[in-house]
């Protein structure tokens with residue numbers, strides 16, 4: 135693990151420099167890293183790098199899920215540190231195949247719950263060619279970082295056809311405070327369809343709900359993350375949740391099977407449903423007849439892997455309906 139980290143970081147840095155740096159000026163190639171000295175690469179006596187493992191901590195035991203070691207307290211996993219400045223990053227930082235081609239688009243932005251603690255922005259991207267309309271709600275729970283990080287990146291996507299709406303983070307106050315809730319213990323994902331006269335979670339839920347009703351997308355993506363792992367129970371960490379699949383059943387099952395065949399995402403996803411009462415998944419499906427796919431990545435994995443999986447799912451859908 136330790137041995138591969140510098141290689142990964144170098145690769146990562148190179149991608150970041152190659153893809154996100156200023157576009158003017160000649161292309162340069164990163165100089166090769168000097169070889170590490172023997173003392174840096176030598177494993178401690180009696181061990182090999184492969185034997186370097188996470189150490190258990192007080193109250194936490196080490197478990198391995200999908201090849202990744204993580205700490206677990208019997209209920210939740212410990213999320214690895216996240217030190218990314220997402221607004222200075224780009225698709226290529228999370229995988230070289232993301233959104234490589236660029237198309238001319240028009241972009242407009244508008245605000246929901248203006249002037250309130252829940253204020254957030256919707257970005258509307260419109261291709262020159264008419265086509266399907268997709269709506270992405272990223273980060274209804276503010277502490278599910280990879281969900282709204284993916285949403286932030288998707289704001290700079292371009293399209294061959296159709297229209298994309300993105301609200302990221304959907305729960306702006308929760309994202310600022312790194313909490314699930316909008317404020318106090320108000321859970322937006324139990325507050326749909328909400329009300330303009332309700333509490334903070336109900337007001338932002340209603341603003342998003344009404345916007346989806348106005349836009350009438352063929353599909354809503356609802357990007358989330360899971361942190362709970364319970365032995366012997368369904369693993370919600372790599373999961374696609376649906377309530378209805380009207381007109382998207384081919385897309386849904388091809389996408390799900392692509393993860394299970396190893397062609398999409400870093401591990402197999404499972405599926406379940408319906409979404410719980412008051413969730414965007416359940417409410418938009420049952421009240422508006424619009425299918426919602428909730429994507430759950432797992433907070434025990436490194437952030438790059440989680441954002442990459444979120445992007446891969448969205449890109450797969452965009453390509454499937456020929457928006458890209």
Ligand SMILES: [Zn+2]
Pocket residue numbers: 274275278358359
């Ligand atoms: Zn969530």
